Amino acid sequence: MSEKTEYRGSIHQSQKDLMLNWYEQLDRAATTGDPPTVSMMISGNCVELLEGFGAVPLYPEVNALQLAIRHQSLDPILAAEDLGYAADNCAYVKADIGCMLKGITPTGGKLPTPTLILCNFVGCNTYLKWFEHTAKLTGAPLYVIDVPFMRTDEPRKEDVEYVVRQLKETVEKLEQLTRRKFDYDRFRQAVDCSRRSEDLWSQIKHLARSTPSPFDAYFDAITLMGPLYVYRAKPEGVEFFETALAELQAKRDAGHGVYEREHYRLVMEGPPPYPYFRTFRDMFAKWQACAVASTYSTVGGLWEFGFRHDPDHPFESVALHMIEQNVTNRNYLQRYEQIRRYVEEWNADGVIIHFVKSCRLFSAGQGDMRDYFTKQLGIPTLYIESDLEDPRYFAEAQTKNRIDAFFEALEHSKATALRGSA
Amino acid sequence: MPLVAGIDCGTSFTKAVVLLQENGTPRVIGKGRARSGVNVDEAANQALQQALNDAVINRSSLEYVSCTGFGRYGVSFRDIQVTEITTAARGAHFANPASTTILDIGGQCTRAIGITETGKVKHFKSNDKCAAGSGMFIQRAAKYLEVPLEQVGDLSLRASHPQPISSVCAVLAESEIINHVSAGVTVEDILRGIHESLADRAGSLLKRVEMKGDLTLIGGVAKQAGIVKAIEDRLKVRVHVPKDCDFVCALGAALLGLKRLASKSTVAAEAS
Amino acid sequence: MIMNTVLDSKMERTFDKCRELLEDLQFTAVREWKRAQPGRKAVAYFPVYAPVELIHAAGMLPVGLSGAGDRLDLQYADARFGSFICSIVKTTLEMGMTEHLQPFDGFLFSSICDSARNLCFVMKRNFPQMYIDFIHLPHNPSSPATPPFLAAEYRRILTCLEQLSGHKVSDDDLRNSISLYNRNRALIRELYALRATEPQLVRAWESYLLVRAGNLLPVEEHTKMLEDALQELRTRALKKRDSIRVVVEGSFCEQPPLVLIRMVEEAGCYIVGDDFTLGQTWFETDVPATGDPILELADSYVNRSVYSSVRHDFRKPRWTALVEKVKATRADAVLFLIAKFCEPAYFDYVPYKQELERAGIPHLQLEFEEKLFTFDRVRTEVETFVESLVFD
Amino acid sequence: MRIASGVDVGSTQTKAVMMSDNGGINILARALVDTGANVQRAAERAFDKCCAEAGIQTGDVGFVVGTGYGRYKIAFGNAQMTEISCHAKGAGFLCPSTRTVIDMGGQDSKAISVGANGEVLDFVMNDKCAAGTGRFLANAAEVMGISLDEIGPLSLRGKYPVKLATVCTVFVESDILSYLAQGKKGEDILNGVHLAIAKRTVSLARRINLEPEITMTGGVARNCGMVHALEEVLARKLQISPDAHFMGAVGAALFALEKLDQSFEFGTWKGQHATSGGH
Ligand SMILES: Nc1ncnc2c1ncn2[C@@H]1O[C@H](COP(=O)(O)OP(=O)(O)O)[C@@H](O)[C@H]1O
Ligand SMILES: Nc1ncnc2c1ncn2[C@@H]1O[C@H](COP(=O)(O)OP(=O)(O)O)[C@@H](O)[C@H]1O
Ligand code: SF4
Ligand code: SF4
Ligand code: SF4
8 A cells, every 4th residue: 555644743753752761661660669550541540640659650451552553462362261261351351461471561571560450440340350350360459449430411529529539548548558648739730731731632633623634533643642641741741742733733734634635534433453453544544534533532531622630629620530531431322422523523424433342331332323323413334343452353354345335335425416516 | 790882872973882891891892883864763773783783792781871972862772861071071081091181073063171080071162053173074075075084084194285274164165175176286285274274273172171281082083194183283282092083972971881880789789 | 850740839820920920021010010000100220239229119110121031033232232242231222122111111220331331321312201320339349438429329310210200208218118128138038048958949940930020020019929939938848859059150130041040950950059130139138227228228239239240349359259159058069151242240250260260169151142042052061060070 | 338347256156247328227238157266267257258248349348347255356347346335336226215235145145224326324244154145055955956946946835944953054964964854845944944044144134224125136036935035034025136146246337337427537436446456
């Protein structure tokens, strides 16, 4: 494929540097026990709190994701299945546990046993199992922050109080475990950094509203997501997103898009198939189809609709962020609404729903979502199935067939519309 | 000197053995085999009669008949029925006491069984209802390639460049075979490719039963030397094929029959 | 298999009635209850840990729905929920799409798993005329903030239920409901205890029918049924069979077909403990019917509910609880009867298995779907398992 | 007169259709050959046969669209399209009111939900397991010792369909043999076979929105027993075009005609498709 599908600017280098630096810190923690590390889920993460201890987050998902992208996920998955996990268990968990069993890390560096396993349960019941099992395997202490699900339109007062209370218990727990005093000022500063990073990130996402979009809000956004989870509460993060915004803004102003001609604008729902990331991207590149928005890029936070952390109410805003501002803890109908807004405000031609077998949180019921978009709203929608981690569930020929058939139809109806208006 | 029979009512063949216990050592003195067909009872009768003829004894001197295999409930003259997994374990253990992992490849079903040192079933896993990975697949491929079933094993052994079969479905695999033929791949290489894909499927079953040490391979397909080699190569394990590999379940059934008989007579002795 | 031929005909009638209730996808009993008491409403709940007391206290009929078994062909739900999702989620939606849920005015779901949760909101979109709500059952039992949080959650639900029924609920109403359900659950515990001590007196599928009927009957009626049944069962003259004793684990949500339960027993097992809809007891001991009833209910869920794969308590792991249950029921083995695609049960199989192996307890894992109708394979597997334990 | 062709290289049979647009669109000729092992040869044979049938030279054909699983092996094709788009397109043209297409071919079956302009809205297919495909029926015919054309009519005469324990194409043979041995009538066995496949196909098709006006395409549409069984399971009449077997090729030819039409030059047509031929 000769099509240039990826924008490579200086942000890609600084992103790499930042992430490498993170891995080095983890490596150091593994050998020297310092800095303290807290393993946590990306969705609803509270890195700001960790800043109050100078602690570093450890995201098992990032490892699982790296493995899959490097085509190394099958071995650990099989190792976990040998232990008794079912073919139908979430492969993210299996890959992570398999790594633990076999002592593999995707970067080759060492991973520390976390000071605390903090199960920030947001929406995904599998997290609970995952962390429970990891705690059983490693013997590391476990604390669960139970985050009430978004079952009402607005978070309830009791929900926020409940989470704040648990955050404070986490602080106590970490004070015991790290034998460090919680630095409240540093926590507040971190919250303020997050606010600024988020503001920049939100502006970046809004750039995709231009035609053509200067970046792909699914495939490219994933590159930017690492710093968002690890560094948003640090000055380095703010700086990173400033550069990113400037660079992409310049591209937008010059009228440069992802493709020479942007033919289709899409909204993507569901995580990507990491083991076939490139192949999958090319299937869309072939049609010069650019993702202008995606739900997956909001698993760690949903800032494009206005939410920001608030240094004046640090605990409350962290709690609110966990409860309300990530796609995993929002109910299905809220997700429908989010996608609908993307289609309208980001001016998209269609929706791609990627059903991943591992993840019931994302996928259970996506058929209804398709029904809603095609029937209720009349938006062209494609539904494809594979997996985000397990390479065995990617049927390349079939997926390609579906994608081609979808664009063939889209092209056809665009052409018909054009002919009709001519 | 107790005399018992074991009958294995398989999906393709019904196999019977007659077992005689002398000085505490059981010994097979007769074997019989019949096509399973529709009428389980009839096939069982036939196979048993053959075994009795082979052993040159009368039906009336049999003290106990135990049945196994998918048609075990269909044999009207049985004293007991036991599943083919249990009997495979018992029979294989008797044939090769050192091995604790058994692979049974029959006409419609492949099974992996992990057993204890005493021959009790510990874990088992089977795949059925899909022909990919079963003896029937080989039977059909042999027919296509116009090779007699008996020669499949030796031909496959002689392969130099095995051609892998990528399809997971036996039917779609047949199209692949046709493509191989038209691309000029030799029959030997194709057959070995089939055996290798069977071996790989068996490998994933074996993992589930925590394979340890040598493997005992039983069932009709074990008669094919090529599959033995394929399993040894692909799964890196030593394979032991008992003599009369397709009678192993029947043997296991007969052995369990002996046991029941013994416990019955002790009960009778205590009662009197 | 030797079946007792002289079955008490009265018992037989009760079992028949229970089976009819459970197989009736028209929910005739619910419809009749509503017809007999005009203006009163029925609220359905997804299998386990629903605060039935709240529904009852609000003057409505709580009905536990456990899928549609093999009695409904999927026409719509497959397209909505696709592959890799358990059957109960699909059959529940299918019942809605085919107007089987008409007798219900509301439907409560809770945070047991991701599939069930998403189902709640898909139902909400498709059936806007129904009151559908989601209860966040907490997953952090160790925080002192947890019971008050759940109490607040229950109060939120109660307010909605009051609106639905048009009946203001007093603390006494609640205490009364709690007492009624306490009595009911105590009887079920008694039934389970009887099975553990005298398994020949009551077969697992019989006990299952009696308990499942409680999902569909008014609690008062069901309590009466249990009282009568317990009396009858004790007087049965049945001989002990030569069976192994097993605990069944993994069927807490989607339910195995009745025939499968019978088949397991006929293959040579006494099921002396099981988690079929968690035995409908949900709590290890009575909920105190004193003090602030809502807080007591909340506290009972947090601190006294029976373990299962969809409830997380890091103070006492489920695997320890399973081993204890095996010891308490003097079971020889554990049979994992897991609904296909039930992720919580799949996950727990691993630590369960590890702990059982450590304790030297044999186990067998089986998968089922509620629409299963051929049992040859399962039968062979259970028989083999039994044989491996009885033949030496 | 503009002439274009569609060639559908299926796993079992290769179909070619020649169409002309002369104010109105007409089918000039059809050709059918067995695909066999050499896919490229099969495509050429079908195309040549079709030209001969239409009485034209290959040079007269303005545009050729290839489809079917072997589409990228067609050396002379100008563009390729998925068989899904083609079946939908063909059905939309020949049976304009259709909203659902059930295509049963030799080794796979699919169901397509079609929009008002013959565009694909959604589709499902089974292509990993041959259970319940044309191949299954061909096997059944072989075991019964009758020809493919006969199984349909024979199955229609069955009154007491047998129940099959398996829909695995391989094991069905032994099932059939054992029913024959039990003295069951051939028509009842075949009736059972058709019903079993119909149920399986419908349960697949239910994954999309099965809307009324269902058209059946693919080679199996020529089997009246299968059509009847599907109608029974769906409790609905099916539309069967006489060209059902050629539907994919018809759709491809229609696309080819559109590509010939200069006023239709749009978007990515040329650049994309012409270069993607090398895949
Ligand atoms: N003489 C033989 N040589 C090679 N393979 C054989 C022979 N006999 C049987 N087989 C293979 O064994 C399979 C039948 O195995 P068997 O264990 O008898 O099955 P079952 O117990 O299910 O009837 C056949 O499908 C065939 O592939
Ligand atoms: N005359 C016929 N009568 C009945 N069935 C037929 C007839 N011709 C073809 N078929 C069926 O159609 C199938 C081939 O369908 P087709 O759509 O050409 O498949 P593909 O596109 O995969 O090659 C055959 O397997 C056979 O079952
Ligand atoms: S189920 Fe989904 S959200 Fe949960 S751990 Fe797996 S991939 Fe992540
Ligand atoms: S059966 Fe399991 S996966 Fe399905 S709804 Fe119940 S708990 Fe969830
Ligand atoms: S995959 Fe092939 S062999 Fe397996 S059941 Fe399906 S048709 Fe039979």
